[in-house]
Amino acid sequence: MNNRKVFVIGLGLIGGSIALAIKKEHKNCMIYGFDIKEDQLKMAKSLGVIDEFVDQVEKGVEDADLIILAAPVKKTEEVLINLASYNLKASAIITDVGSTKEKIVEKAQVLQGKGVTFIGGHPMAGSHKTGVEAAKAHLFENAFYILTPSEGTNMTKIIQLQNWLKGTKAKFIEMSPSQHDQIAGVISHFPHLIAASLVHQVAKIEKEQPLLSNFAAGGFRDITRIASASPVMWRDILIHNKEILLSLLSEWQKEMDYVKGLIEKAEDQSILQYFHSAKMFRDELPIKQKGAIPSFYDLYVDVPDHPGVISDVTGILSKENISITNIRILETREDIMGVLRLSFRSDQDRDRALTCLAENLYEAYISS
Ligand SMILES: NC(=O)c1ccc[n+]([C@@H]2O[C@H](COP(=O)([O-])OP(=O)(O)OC[C@H]3O[C@@H](n4cnc5c(N)ncnc54)[C@H](O)[C@@H]3O)[C@@H](O)[C@H]2O)c1
Numbered sequence: 001m002n003n004r005k006v007f008v009i010g011l012g013l014i015g016g017s018i019a020l021a022i023k024k025e026h027k028n029c030m031i032y033g034f035d036i037k038e039d040q041l042k043m044a045k046s047l048g049v050i051d052e053f054v055d056q057v058e059k060g061v062e063d064a065d066l067i068i069l070a071a072p073v074k075k076t077e078e079v080l081i082n083l084a085s086y087n088l089k090a091s092a093i094i095t096d097v098g099s100t101k102e103k104i105v106e107k108a109q110v111l112q113g114k115g116v117t118f119i120g121g122h123p124m125a126g127s128h129k130t131g132v133e134a135a136k137a138h139l140f141e142n143a144f145y146i147l148t149p150s151e152g153t154n155m156t157k158i159i160q161l162q163n164w165l166k167g168t169k170a171k172f173i174e175m176s177p178s179q180h181d182q183i184a185g186v187i188s189h190f191p192h193l194i195a196a197s198l199v200h201q202v203a204k205i206e207k208e209q210p211l212l213s214n215f216a217a218g219g220f221r222d223i224t225r226i227a228s229a230s231p232v233m234w235r236d237i238l239i240h241n242k243e244i245l246l247s248l249l250s251e252w253q254k255e256m257d258y259v260k261g262l263i264e265k266a267e268d269q270s271i272l273q274y275f276h277s278a279k280m281f282r283d284e285l286p287i288k289q290k291g292a293i294p295s296f297y298d299l300y301v302d303v304p305d306h307p308g309v310i311s312d313v314t315g316i317l318s319k320e321n322i323s324i325t326n327i328r329i330l331e332t333r334e335d336i337m338g339v340l341r342l343s344f345r346s347d348q349d350r351d352r353a354l355t356c357l358a359e360n361l362y363e364a365y366i367s368s
C-alpha cells in the first residue's frame with residue numbers, strides 16, 4: 001500500500017505498537033499521529049513510531065486512508081463525535097483498539113452518511129505498561145485480534161483492514177460487539193477488578209501490619225501484576241462494560257459464599273476437589289502456539305476423492321461471497337471419500353457455508 005496515509009489518534013502503548021506493526025509491513029506509507037499529550041507526540045516521533053505529528057485531529061484526518069483510534073474507550077467516543085464534523089476521505093477505513101466494543105460501535109453510527117467504513121477492533125494482548133516508550137511491533141504476535149464489523153460492512157474493507165494490520169501477526173476473528181464484551185468481561189475486565197481488590201485488601205491490612213508488603217512474594221505479585229495498569233484506561237472500561245461486570249460480581253459473591261461455607265465446615269474433600277478442578281481447567285488453557293489457527297469456526301466436509309473437488313467446493317463458497325481463512329485435507333477414507341476442513345472468520349460465515357454446501361449435496365458438519 002504505497003504512499004498511503006495512516007493516522008493514529010492516541011499514541012500510547014497500543015497506538016504506538018500498531019503504528020510500528022503497520023510500518024513493518026507497509027514501509028512506504030506515511031504514519032501521522034496525534035495525542036493530547038505533547039510529550040507523547042514528540043517521543044513517538046523521536047522513537048520513529050510515527051513519521052510526523054499533527055497538532056489537531058482535523059489536520060490528521062485529511063486524506064487519511066486508515067484512521068486508528070487508540071485512546072481510552074470513553075475518549076474514543078468523544079473522538080468519534082468530532083470525526084463526524086470533519087472532512088474525511090470517503091474510502092477511509094476507521095478502526096479502534098478499545099477494550100470494549102458495544103458502546104464504541106454504537107457511537108460510530110455518527111459517521112453514517114460520510115461514506116467511510118468503521119470497523120471496531122480489539123487486539124487481545126497488551127501489558128500493564130503505558131505510553132509510547134513501551135510500544136513494540138511484536139506486541140500482538142499470535143494474539144487474537146477481534147473485529148466487530150456491522151452487518152452491512154463491505155467484505156473488501158474488512159480484508160483491507162486485515163492487510164493493513166498484517167504486521168501485527170495476530171489472528172483475526174470476527175464477532176458481535178455484545179459477544180466481545182461478554183467474553184472480554186469474563187477473561188479480562190473482571191480479573192482486573194479482582195486484582196485491584198486484592199491489592200486494596202493488602203494495603204488495608206498493612207495499616208496494622210506495617211511490614212506486610214515486604215513479604216509479598218511470587219504468588220501475590222503474579223496475581224496482581226495487572227493492577228499496575230493505567231487507572232484511566234480501566235475506569236473507562238468498567239463504566240462501558242458495567243452491566244456485564246455487575247452480573248459477574250454477583251456470581252463471584254455467590255462463589256465466595258460457597259468457598260466460605262467449605263472453609264467454615266472444614267470440608268477437606270470438597271476443598272481438595274475445588275482446587276483440583278481449578279488446576280485441571282487452568283492446566284488445560286490453550287498455550288500460545290506460534291502460527292496456531294483458531295479452530296472454533298471450522299467446518300468439515302466429506303468429499304469424494306476426485307480431481308477438481310476442492311475447486312468445486314471453493315467455487316460454491318466464492319459464488320456466495322463467503323471467504324475461507326484456511327483449508328486442509330484431513331484424510332482419505334478407503335480411497336473413496338476424504339474430509340476437508342474449512343476455517344472461516346466468523347460463525348455466521350460458517351453457518352452460511354454449511355447451508356450452501358448442503359444445497360449442493362455436500363455433507364458438511366461442524367465437528368469431526
Ligand atoms: N493496555 C492494554 O493492555 C490494552 C490492550 C488492548 C487494547 N487496549 C485499549 O487500547 C487503548 C489505549 O490503551 P493504551 O494501553 O495504549 O493506553 P496508554 O495510556 O498507553 O495510551 C493512551 C494514549 O491516549 C492518549 N489520549 C487520551 N485521550 C486522548 C484524546 N482525546 N485524543 C488523543 N489522544 C488521547 C493519552 O494521552 C495516551 O497517550 C484503550 O482504549 C484500551 O482499552 C489496551
Ligand SMILES: O=C(O)C(=O)C[C@]1(C(=O)O)C=C[C@@H](O)C=C1
Pocket residue numbers: 098099123124125126127128129187188189226229
Ligand atoms: O497482559 C496484560 O497486562 C493485560 O492486561 C492485557 C489485557 C488482558 O489480557 O486483560 C488487558 C486489556 C486488553 O484489552 C487486552 C489485554
